[in-house]
Amino acid sequence: MSHSLDTERPDRGRSTNRRSSGELIRHWRQHRRLSQLELSVEVEVSTRHLSFIETGRSVPSREMVLRLAEYLEVPLRERNRLLLAAGHAPAYNESGLDAPELDSVKTALRQILAAHEPYPAVIVDRAWNIIDATSSIGLFANDVAPELTTPPMNAYRVSLHPEGMAPLIVNYPQWRAHLLHRLRRQAVITADPVVQALYDEVCAYPGGEPPTAAGPGAPAIPLQIRYGTEILSFVSTLATFGTAVDITLAEISIESFYPADKRTGQVLRELFGE
Known part of the structure; x- marks a missing residue:
């Protein structure tokens, strides 16, 4: 790539x-x-x-x-x-997440995370810095180097850095290719230098082996990670606010991970409760 x-x-x-x-x-x-x-x-x-x-x-x-x-x-x-x-006033506000006008948004985001427990989910900004997450996201950050979890914790760095999740991802070449394709597409569409800089950085991490196939009949590329003696498998969805007119809100995304098999769901429920 x-x-x-x-x-x-x-x-x-x-x-x-x-x-x-x-x-x-x-x-x-x-x-x-x-x-x-x-x-x-x-x-x-x-x-x-x-x-x-x-x-x-x-x-x-x-x-x-x-x-x-x-x-x-x-x-x-x-x-x-x-x-x-063009000499005109800006049309869109950029509010901080602590601004009163975004109180209803913060409430909605908390409800989304609460409803998704005990499964992992993260709320990120345009540069994939993690704003909030479910408690079960700690499953992914287990054994990650402390410097990668120092705020602002970045989802791409944690996922692809050799001292992050990378050694635990069973299908790392495949998952890496998926993440880089998604980030590259975001950089092209938005022409955002911040996103481009992140793409250039994570592309330089080792592990550029050709990705393996998803497997016959696979509906989506899974994230497969080792957890003790288990291999947990997830599929993810990415959601945004479709009618945002505030810059901060428009740049927020929610990535939610769902068990791709019964055993993964069982382990998550045992670890983090219903």
Whole structure:
């Protein structure tokens, strides 16, 4: 697997903080592999007007910036940057998780974790730093080097570092390939340098052997870990808030692990209760 996104990552020769709104719009259009004609048809503006916006001959209105950003699926964080570059106020707040306006969100997240016990689940930010987790996630962090569990504990580092979970993962090449593919896709879609830096870091960890097949009839790639004399097997789901208009909320994900066989479920219930 390649450790570089040079053919797909954004131009880093010039900071996006110093780009004009037109340059940023052109960057996101090209990043989504769209022509000016294709984009202008979708957002119902003339190609001439879009060309004027991208070259700086016309400054886009607030409504036009938001319309273009919506179609181009620009992350909320970057939409604010587009608006500022065009001389408009940001449209999206970035609240801390301790902010009163996110109290209902915190309550919902706690309910999700409580309902998932005794099975493992983690709540992570955009860089996969763990915000909260079920008590059973300690099963994964068992025997992990202390420096990897120092806050902010990062799910990818803990999973793939040779002093983390890696030696305990039975199907490590297969699981590693799955995680790297997912992180690479996130880096490409979001063009987020923080995610890209994490991808570059974990790609450099040892263990790049070719992945094994999931096995005939397997519905999903499992996570198989050693726990004493047992081999526990999990499948996972990844959930996000689909209607978020706050940057912090939009960047939160919940990964939930479910037993892939009866024995794993039994062990989890014995260890962490119903």
